[in-house]
Amino acid sequence: MMRDLQRLEALSSAAALGLWADDIVLALDRVTSGAGFVDADRQLLNDAAEMLEATLERTEQPLSRPRSARSLAATNTALSIVATLVREHPGTDEQEILRDMAAILREAAEGTVGTDDAERVEPVMALFGLLGEHQLVESNSVLASRNDPSVWSATPSTSNSS
């Protein structure tokens, strides 16, 4: 059964991934709107590129081990979102999307992306925006589960309990 402690952990993890995704959208917007970097943006954009590269690696080597449980969760969600994008836009390719977006993020982190690149950056912002939306739904479902005991007992256990 899912207990209060684990519910809080689940909420915190879901929210953190969502906050991170939305921070990337905000960082990319600063880059393309000419507002300029804030200190943490370079790291943030490199981390985002790394996550997409890890996702790409999982499509190339499906048996490979993600670096951590957090990476496994993030790349699982990214894979699911990219698969949806591919279904909605026939003719596109998962690996191509991931590779291109990771490259744009690396360029942005290096400071070589500017206001002229807004169109190129837009799909990356859209992807991370979808990730943010997905995680907000996740967080809300964790919060709502507290008021519904049937959901608690039906939820697969994430408990640390013995």
Next chain:
Amino acid sequence: MVGDALDFQLLLASARHEIATLLDDPRLSTGLPGKRGGALRDHVLDLIAAVEHRMAHGPGGGASQRARSAFARSMRQSIGVLQGAHAALPWLEATRRPSVNLGSLYVTEEWARILVGTDVDLVVVPDPEFMYATTSWPFSAVINETPGFTARNTRRPVVLNYPLSDADRVLLHPIFAHELGHASVDEHHLVDAVATELDNDPAFTTALEDTVNAMVAGTGLAQTQISGMLRGLLLDWIEELLCDHLAIEIAGPAFMWPFALFVLPHGYGEVGREHPPNTLRVRLALEHLARRGWRPYMDRIAPEIMVWLDGIAGDATGALDRLFAFLRDQLLAHANVLQDTASRRTGADALDPAAMEPAADEAAGLLERLILPVGLGNPLDSRAILLGGWQRAIAEHGDHPAGLVEALTDRRLQELVGKAIELSTVASAWKPAK
């Protein structure tokens, strides 16, 4: 519209309201006496400061709609987490009035020091439901994802839940050692260490590939999906098993007996999403105890219970679905990796049968005569007192499964054990003034 001026106005006002509600609560606003709970309080205050930092760094006037929507979402996420943070307030209150047996609290703090480290704030809180559970750094994921924000608190808060009805059931409290294992695994990245060793073994990677391919053929799912699911389950099972192994390292048989009586009424060989079948857990636990030299002691104290547990362990290799059979078989084949990882963590602080057996015998002998088992010479090690408590409990209530359960109803025995641990801890720590 999402992310417009009115939306921002509402969200910022709501976030401010949640923050004020938390800060106005006397359980958070009032400082705590002593050190217990201090890190947890600072951790909650860090969460609040992180959200305030985020609120102060909203998008500028020229931001795109995507950016404004992203900021609005981040505020909604923050508000949800602040609402969740109310769960921490009763924990802070619990540190002012600890209800768990004081002897248990002392020995649990010793376990925390060994397994997690010295910089730990252990908060032991009764749970209104009947469950043991733990969490540490409950809000760190959110705090750490706040760009440009540095948390003030560096001491790990660990919150440990136990059923209120078990507050004085000292013999059951070695289960706390398993719960603290979760904090240890997190602090020292032990799951990653085990997973890396598995991945370095060609036998594991070949078996993984075979299993994934067979499941792809059977389900039509992509390799990546199957592999991701399988790896997620594997990490969860490794964590649970590591926690059992860590608990054995520091509590020895005093963990095994309450573990069996606690988990087996919940399930036998069934697979949980996060918990391996209890048959597998019992088998790996017994293997670890044997490797650590505890088997002769356990056979001497509880020969019939050990036959019963051996039978359960024997059922670990029964039929399972392919996916779970893969996990089970790989973990059995790599039992030494789990054992070594746990042993490396505890090092010289692991419970040594050669040193503990005579001390446990002494404690059990004193308990038989209803004498507080603090020790006839020097104070006995608190963990030996606990072990002696179990030794006496089995002698008195029977060397059979029901005897383990009946031992928990023995209030007198557990009061003596708890009080002895308390006095022994104080006596060991006390140094006469020069």
